[in-house]
Amino acid sequence: MDLRELLSHAVEICRESRTGLDRIVTHDTAAQTRVRGDAMRLTQVLWNLLRNAVKFTPEDGTVRVSLKSVASGTAGGDAVVIEVADNGIGIAAEDIGRIFDAFDQGNRTVTRQFGGLGLGLAISKAIVELHHGTLTAASAGRDMGATFTLTLPLFKGHAVSDLVLPACQPSSAPVATSAKPAGLRILLVEDHEDTREVMRQLLQRRGHVVLVARSVATALAVLEDGEPVDLLISDLGLPDGSGLDLMKSIRARLPLRAIALSGYGMEDDHRRSREAGFQEHLVKPVNFSDLLKAIDRLR
Incomplete structure (x- = not known):
């Protein structure tokens, strides 16, 4: 699947829900973005990262989302990287090591102010690792913003559209066509x-x-x-x-x-x-x- 398409869709979900439209800025320099994975789970991860970034960023703040390709990735080959960076409340140095722990949002003050059980990041990290990728967090400290980096190995196989099929002789037989079933x-x-x-x-x-x-x-x-x-x-x-x-x-x-x-x-x-x-x-x-x-x- 195309991770660029999943990211674009996750941004749309974020914008259509309760988050601010003007706070998300995207930057795309990736040459290759095809990965192997579960679209629903990866979309869940991306939406969680975006929603958290907006949630912990002031109304006048900015969430910068970048998509890029890198060499020598997680699986010993090329990888695609998504960075979600905000200029919000940040993460204290003593909390950064357990930010992905279940039921942990850094400290009780954050939990009381913003709500939630702190499961989103723990679940996201587990999903990413099942895709042979990594999810990391970095912050210069409180009120200094935070950056979450998702890295996934690029898919090296061939999609159907990449295959060069041999030419065949014209046939007089009718070509079967299939209509797309109506939605439910x-x-x-x-x-x-x-x-x-x-x-x-x-x-x-x-x-x-x-x-x-x-x-x-x-x-x-x-x-x-x-x-x-x-x-x-x-x-x-x-x-x-x-x-x-x-x-x-x-x-x-x-x-x-x-x-x-x-x-x-x-x-x-x-x-x-x-x-x-x-x-x-x-x-x-x-x-x-x-x-x-x-x-x-x-x-």
């Missing part, structure tokens, strides 16, 4: 804000109309408002109940194709999903390509 109206139920927003944007890019809800109650409210829905995609662990209960309640009202997202994938978990009315059960963290395949199976 999807109700996405997910209480984790980052995951919900990234999934919504990626599904919309595939041509689907996506309605979102963060709980059983809000999902039912969407349906009670008369919104037409073709497909339900629901996390099973929700703040006010279970996605299984949600599916049972919906099934009693109308037939609806549905995909369950769960952290558990034993046979008994699959069975309970089927009994509740889900046709598909995907185990988190969900690969976006697996989700697309499940959607296609339910069309």
